[in-house]
Amino acid sequence: MTGKVILEVEGLSVDYASSAGTANAVDQVSFELAEREFLAVVGESGCGKSTLLFAIARLLTPPAEVSGGKVLFSGQNMVAMSDKALRTLRWRDLSVVMQSAMNALNPVSSIGAQFSDVMRAHGEKDQKAVRARSEEVLTMVGIDPVHLASYAHQLSGGMRQRAMIAMALLFSPELILMDEPTSALDVVAQRSLMVQVKQLQADLGFAIIFVTHDMSLVAHFSDRVAVMYAGQVVETRPTRALFADPLHPYTRGLLDSFPSIYGPRSLVQGIPGSPPDLTRLPPGCNFAARCPKAMPRCATDAPAQYLVDDALVRCLLYEEAAPAREPGDRPVTERAARD
Amino acid sequence: MRYVLRRLGFFVATLWACLTINFVLPRFMPGNPAVAMMDRFKGRVSGQALGALEIAFGVNNNESAIRQYFTYFGNTFTGHWGLSLTFFPDQVSHVVFSALPWTIGLVGVTTVLAFIAGTLVGMLSAWRRGGLLDSVFPPLFVIVSAFPYFFLALMGLLLFNVTLHWVPLGFGYSNTDTPGLDWHYIGDVLYHAILPATVILVTSVGGWVLTMRNNMISTLSEDYVRMARAKGLSPARIMFAYAGRNAVLPNLTGFAMSLGFVVSGAILVEYVFSYPGVGYILLSAVENEDYALMQTLFLFITVAVLIAILAMDFVTMALDPRARTQG
């Protein structure tokens, strides 16, 4: 993490009230993000990665609710901000790209209308300037500006995703949150979109939090990776190191589950069993039941995050390493007391 | 473009079906009511009008059913709808055209008001889930919209007329008045229309609130509403331009489709208030077995609904580009 820290997430937790009890979808997640950094948040379905992303952007809808923690962005705690204050900051400094542009674009108004919508909402009244900027960002992502007049259902899958990225660039924000923007695309279109996003980041200098379930996709594009399991971040590490030598057993299991095209064809086990029910989390480590290296203690003691050279690992195997102070003031083991 | 053709096709098909029902019913119902009615006309009507009626009911003339069918079509489209028994010797067309403005005024205006009010209340109650609007109104409307129209009409009469004397017993205007475009007469008409209009409004608005609320709740969970919030748009803009506009679309076709239901209710309200609209005339035509008038009124009510549906289709086309482009 080289540059100035622009985002600090401390002990962020999100609860889902459901008929089967309150599910702890995101549990005490903490990390920092530098400017121009590409952080990938990886995990399988139900691990809380998208909930974390929308919690940071304050876009959760009931029954999901932020139940604790702070999100410090450009000097303000977004969790505590009033809606009014938040509105001036939205899209100007922090914008969002979603998984399926088909649902994320308003089906009844044209692409151009949705661009001018947001620019007018942020005080840009002059129609000519709005049109010029809209055409500029569309050309940046390789779409013919004539499509400002077309509707979402008239564009191809790849073009819709690019239009959404263009919209996110309107005010060239400091940070763009991306929720699996390429998972609906075929592999060739996916690769070309990732290359373009990386190129735009180099040119415009915004930071990215990129949520995906496909670990191999971010291998070549991200600076750092945070692996999530059952609502907790289990390992955070620079990408090259994480792929070369994964520390947490779940990360290792996940990496092994990706068969490779090259190299010998060996039998892979994947990870037996299935993720725990978030309304009835086990006392100890959430991964204990499926972990090949589980020790008896794992079933009772909840692991904290331990600093092991450049990685933060939430696993008792690395307990002898110094327990990392959570950036917030609360001691790490507070969660154990709360259960 | 194909969307327009399809809707026009539907308009024609329904009109044709309605005409066919009108043509077929009197002939095949048990006891052949058409013949019975004709005998009552025999003594009191001239040859030419009698001829038109005979064709309309295919009574004792030798043409084949198919020819009668087409002559009936011819007559319907050229305005020869025969004589009315109830308002003898008035032409049916005269009776209908004098009753139509009353119904359009009462039912038409109230239904549009109910639709607009219902959609707005539905939108607001979905927007502020759990608020006063959302927890009180829906169950209340569920029960009120289950009440029969005429029951509310009776209760309204009982409360506001019999006990409170605020509102006249019924009819379109007090008989001391002479119809004309002066303010006094118009005031009187409105004064008479208050209670019937309120009854129709109260019973039909519930339906719109519930359907709009359901649509709005599902639209609010869509990604593009979350995107609109992420873009920092004002709550009002999000509620109207993003959530509202998408939620109202299914309601538009729903509105047109259920107009038939609202008109049915209004007929009974007119009956209770003896309000001189199409509904009341239809019921009195039924009592006097005046089949010529009855058929034409039934035709007119259906045509009115069809025109409303066509209008709604064009409104939907204007609001929903997918209907425009995909065709």
Place this chain on the structure above:
Amino acid sequence: MSTAALPGGRVSGAKAFWARFRAGPVGGLARAIASNRKATAGFVILAIFCFLAAFPGLIAHDNPQAEIYQPTLQPSGAHLLGTTAYGQDLFAELIYSTRESLFIAVMAGALATVLSVIIGVTAAYLGGLVDNVLSLFTDIFLVIPAFPLIVVIAAYSKNGGDPIIIAVLVVTGWSYGARQLRVQALSIRNRDFLVAARLRGERRWRVIVSEMLPTMTSLIVAIFLGTTLYAIVAAAGLQFVGLGNPDSLSWGTMLYWAQNNEALQAGSPLWAIMPGVCIAMLGAAFALLNYAFDEVSNPALRPVRKRRK
């Protein structure tokens, strides 16, 4: 709500039956009614009316149609609701009328629902030309205003009594349900489990009956409730304007005689109010049940309790 993990090996008969019943579609419906306040209220009202329809004698001891009392008496100990202009005991007539009003509505509702299922599901399953013809037919009947059509048909078949009313209500009542069923059947039709059933070798009718219909039970019930509600109101309306059988024992007919005798103005308002209230309550019962079903099938509609922060 998921049943506790069942013990391994053969599961004992009764417990297995209950577990499957509770988890199955029918069990789901029963559980839905019990858990939802609106549904329970609707269910209780309906139960009361069913009881009255089944055993009117237990509540009202007079002969409903005997014109043996003083006309237009005010409510008193002997006559809880007073008497009609013809000297009939209002309370007895009201209770005894439950049976016929309920019978007409439920019969019309059930038959119309059966028609809706047949037309709606066949149109969706067969598709192509059949679908176009049937859905055009459905839309036409949906658009033609039901009541004027009823009035015209009823007029031609001058007071033919209940069977005619039920037939008329069925003919005009099936289209809304057919349209809804067709939409849901279409969404199910290209689901994989139907293709799998065909590939398994099931015959076409068996696919519809044993694969498609079980997944549509909650909608079919909702449509039955909605159509019955429509039938209650329409039947009462018909009888109220005198197109039903004038001497039949039903709330609509009571209203007809009340209206004819200017009951409201002539000082015995209960004669008109009470049957109206009964019709409204029966209608409300079905409406509440129907509304609760919407919430069961679409959890997003459930009332949101503000979390006290």
Place this chain on the structure above:
Amino acid sequence: MGFGPEAGYRPDAGYGLEVATTGFVLEARGLSRHFRIGGLRGHTLHAVDDLDMGIAGREIVALVGESGSGKSTVAPLLAMVYRPTAGEILFRGRPVSSLRRRRQLLVYRGEVPMVCQDPFSSLNPAHTIGYALLRGLKLHRPDLDRRRREAEAERVLDVVGLVPPAAIMTKYPYELSGGQRQRVGFAQALSYRPKLILADEPVSMLDVSIRIGLLNVMARLREEEKVSILYITHDIASARYVSDRVLVMYAGHLVEQGPTDDVLHNPVHPYTRLLLSAVPDPRAEMAVTSADVGEPPRVIDPGEGCRFRWRCPLATDVCEKVTPRLRPAAPGHEAACHVTVPGPVPEISGAGR
């Protein structure tokens, strides 16, 4: 030798059929399927064109392609859900078009069952898992009485790793995870004692760690139950993990086929090369990427010529005129390309078919 019914349906007698001369269990010859789309003007969408392929016994063949390549139309075609527009399907050397009567179709569908893609819509939510299994056994294994049918149902559930089978039988689909539901799909197919299972993207909607479990089940079916599988997928890495041979489809055409590692390690057709360069592989260095943006293939009234020519860096004017045929590039390894496959290039005038 009649097919099934004339000789009387004796399930255990194995029909006394000799395996067809070509050694393929199922074979497609010139198989095409077109769909009419568009209103009045009427266009035809060429989903599958001139597909020649075969699947031998105890073999897993992977059919790989992007969306719009026609790969998802092949399974329903082979399962006789759709009727082919042209060409033939041969099962054990005999054309399936000759199967007319219900009993004959039943036998075919027992031997070539299909497993569907979406775990959330492949099981009827209103029935228990046991219901569909027992119904299938009742139709395809009439020789088994009720008790033996339940025993067989529990056996196949056990083979695909759903334990305890008795408990699974009484559960409803909403009580199972996505991975478990797909395993029920394979169990259902297995209960008919199939020769070949058509698996149409069986794992694409599952999480990666659970996906591997399913692929291992497919490998075990091939080893222990001696069943061939046509594995249709867009995920090349999973195709390599489990298949013996791989077929690559683009815009309705079969553009390359051969033993898995031959095709993946020295791809011949330009599209296969593009596809392999775009596959994200954490262990390998990032290949130099082409400027290809990945737009959907043009399959509506495509006409003659190679359908990859608009995106192909090596396209020549021959490619625009003549549709390339599959020609051998190495032993057992074929590709349909005029440029990259050595050998005589058809004259432009010589019309392709």
